[in-house]
Amino acid sequence: MQISKAMNRWYSGRTFRRFNTGVGHGNLDSQETIINIPNASVYRFGDGKYAQPLFQDLTWTVKEGESWAVIGSGGGGEKTVLFNTLLGRYRIAPHPPPPGGLFPFLSCAGLDPYSEVSTVSFGHRQPAGGAFYDYSARYGAVHEEDRLTLRQHMFPQTIPPLRMPYEDPNDTRELVTISDEELTVFDDLVAQMGLGQFLDLPLIALSNGQTRRARILKAVLKRPQLLLLDEPLTGLDIKARPLLLRTLHNLHAKKVPRIILGLRAHDALPDWIDHVAYVRGPTVITGDRDSVLRKIEHGSGGWHGQSKKPEVSKTSSKTQIGEVLIDLKNIKVQYGDRKVLDQLSWQIRQGERWHLVGENGSGKTTLLSLITGDHPQSYTQTRYHTSDSNSSNSSNTRETSSHLQLFSQPRSRLPTTLLRSAIAIMSPELFDAFPRRSSMTVWDVIGTGFDGDFVPKGKRSVGSGLGMKVTSDPDLMRRGGYEGAMEGQDGWGKEENWRIGRVWEVLHALGPEAWKQADTGMQLDSSSFSQSSPSDLTLDFSKMSFPSLPLPQQRVVLLMRALVGQAPLIFLDEVWSGMDETMVRVAREYLRGNFPSTSKSSGGGVGPNQAVVVITHWEEEVPWNRDEDSGVFKRFRLGGGKGWVEE
Numbered sequence: 001m002q003i004s005k006a007m008n009r010w011y012s013g014r015t016f017r018r019f020n021t022g023v024g025h026g027n028l029d030s031q032e033t034i035i036n037i038p039n040a041s042v043y044r045f046g047d048g049k050y051a052q053p054l055f056q057d058l059t060w061t062v063k064e065g066e067s068w069a070v071i072g073s074g075g076g077g078e079k080t081v082l083f084n085t086l087l088g089r090y091r092i093a094p095h096p097p098p099p100g101g102l103f104p105f106l107s108c109a110g111l112d113p114y115s116e117v118s119t120v121s122f123g124h125r126q127p128a129g130g131a132f133y134d135y136s137a138r139y140g141a142v143h144e145e146d147r148l149t150l151r152q153h154m155f156p157q158t159i160p161p162l163r164m165p166y167e168d169p170n171d172t173r174e175l176v177t178i179s180d181e182e183l184t185v186f187d188d189l190v191a192q193m194g195l196g197q198f199l200d201l202p203l204i205a206l207s208n209g210q211t212r213r214a215r216i217l218k219a220v221l222k223r224p225q226l227l228l229l230d231e232p233l234t235g236l237d238i239k240a241r242p243l244l245l246r247t248l249h250n251l252h253a254k255k256v257p258r259i260i261l262g263l264r265a266h267d268a269l270p271d272w273i274d275h276v277a278y279v280r281g282p283t284v285i286t287g288d289r290d291s292v293l294r295k296i297e298h299g300s301g302g303w304h305g306q307s308k309k310p311e312v313s314k315t316s317s318k319t320q321i322g323e324v325l326i327d328l329k330n331i332k333v334q335y336g337d338r339k340v341l342d343q344l345s346w347q348i349r350q351g352e353r354w355h356l357v358g359e360n361g362s363g364k365t366t367l368l369s370l371i372t373g374d375h376p377q378s379y380t381q382t383r384y385h386t387s388d389s390n391s392s393n394s395s396n397t398r399e400t401s402s403h404l405q406l407f408s409q410p411r412s413r414l415p416t417t418l419l420r421s422a423i424a425i426m427s428p429e430l431f432d433a434f435p436r437r438s439s440m441t442v443w444d445v446i447g448t449g450f451d452g453d454f455v456p457k458g459k460r461s462v463g464s465g466l467g468m469k470v471t472s473d474p475d476l477m478r479r480g481g482y483e484g485a486m487e488g489q490d491g492w493g494k495e496e497n498w499r500i501g502r503v504w505e506v507l508h509a510l511g512p513e514a515w516k517q518a519d520t521g522m523q524l525d526s527s528s529f530s531q532s533s534p535s536d537l538t539l540d541f542s543k544m545s546f547p548s549l550p551l552p553q554q555r556v557v558l559l560m561r562a563l564v565g566q567a568p569l570i571f572l573d574e575v576w577s578g579m580d581e582t583m584v585r586v587a588r589e590y591l592r593g594n595f596p597s598t599s600k601s602s603g604g605g606v607g608p609n610q611a612v613v614v615i616t617h618w619e620e621e622v623p624w625n626r627d628e629d630s631g632v633f634k635r636f637r638l639g640g641g642k643g644w645v646e647e
């Protein structure tokens, strides 16, 4: 393998800084101290003297050889704020004094924290600007600019430079060879992370779990002294998690790099973690693992190691299985020789609650994109053939050997606007792609859910009814299968009022009022809820600028957007990743129908005519289970291109 001179210079730069270690002003203690915050408060830059600190009385010392996890439990993304504090994005007052400063081990070696401390955060979205970008791009023909393979992404300098026609295309003078040592490290890590077979695939084609592992690999290859990994396990399948944890443990033990793990309060704590910083609101409790876990158990009831058992569901008592909404028969998706889905059949009916499972790369997102109509191959799945002469019907009878029927229609007959309002979705791709315009309020974002829009529409920001709903009502089917009214039509006033009521309901049931009550252990009081006079907390939240919210709250708002319109079919793909424990608990209970709604039209949660598909690698995150929801809860497993209902 070859790298360019640019990379060589980069290595030289590092070597130079490392040779500088002689200028250190530290002693042995400094070398042994990784992080040092004696006692300080943390503020946003620009905050005034009397501003409320983000963290108060923060005392945190990390010593060489210790293994730390930062556990976040608050809804404000405090864990990420603590990581960002280490990255210099907030003001520490008083700042840890020189000569050691915040990172004594770096200062005493003359190393620059700016380049030696890095982070990979999975709570964060990829930068996408203010506009919506096409997140379905990966399913179609790969654009030239997206052809970058995983290998090239790891070593961008190996991409041959563009040459003028008169230049020799085989001229390799610009390229130099990667050292054997580098290659060994790379090959080892690729094998440990199970990425070998994807090295020559376009980066954009990798599944979520594969992309996450690739991002960690890239960060490790840069060889920082300290790597902050925020929620590295979310989105990884059960097999991949222990493998990744073992790899991270090995790297940490060898200090290439030292690693601090960011975990959610309900994630399992790896055995090798011996110290914990537990973040809740402005308070950070730090210390050895046992003492911190003891304090939390006695205090605010935070650490459980896993989610609480959910309350008894009201789902099964009121839900009956109804009409077929989605009908897939002998579905195939293939890229070149690579078969992703092969002869797959699946039916989704009204009232069903599905858990879609399968290892990373087994095709869950691909299947979902076929059903939402985003995948170009969703148009090509219907193949008719004339039935044989044994058919009881006339010779014109046509049967399908393979088909994809969405609400009793082939994909090509359903306008995309209609599908967007008929299938509500929350997924990592949507979270990354959803536009962040500062003028968009929380209300606006939730209101886009009715018609599946990405920008607010309609006078009251609850859509204009353009998408409407697909119905399985036989009378309405004759009118094209759509129900609902459009802005300007008879019936719009009633529809608009219903929509406004629904926005208030999801805000109340899943928003700050509900988090507050769940945190204090109180039942959410439905009698205090009124659409005409929502609580100040709910009202203020509805007016906030969406992009200014902490990321966990943005996730909840996009979940509200998926639930607000009561679409016939809802996909919840990895919705809990990046949310804190309280938000997950509140949302799960709401989905199980444990929200005592005041509105007759709603019933809270999801209705008996709706179907829900949850995609997650974490069993305990699924709101329904076999025992309590038998009859409506089912599991569909993907593996080796096939799919089957698991008994």
Ligand SMILES: Nc1ncnc2c1ncn2[C@@H]1O[C@H](COP(=O)(O)OP(=O)(O)OP(=O)(O)O)[C@@H](O)[C@H]1O
Binding pocket: 138, 139, 140, 142, 201, 204, 205, 206, 207, 208, 209, 210, 235, 335, 338, 340, 358, 359, 360, 361, 362, 363, 364, 365, 366, 367
């Ligand atoms: N354009 C493409 N070319 C080649 N392979 C592709 C392409 N797009 C997707 N794939 C492959 O299809 C497989 C299925 O990907 P998909 O995202 O559906 O998996 P997934 O089950 O959702 O995984 P995860 O649990 O990691 O989210 C992956 O192995 C992926 O690399």
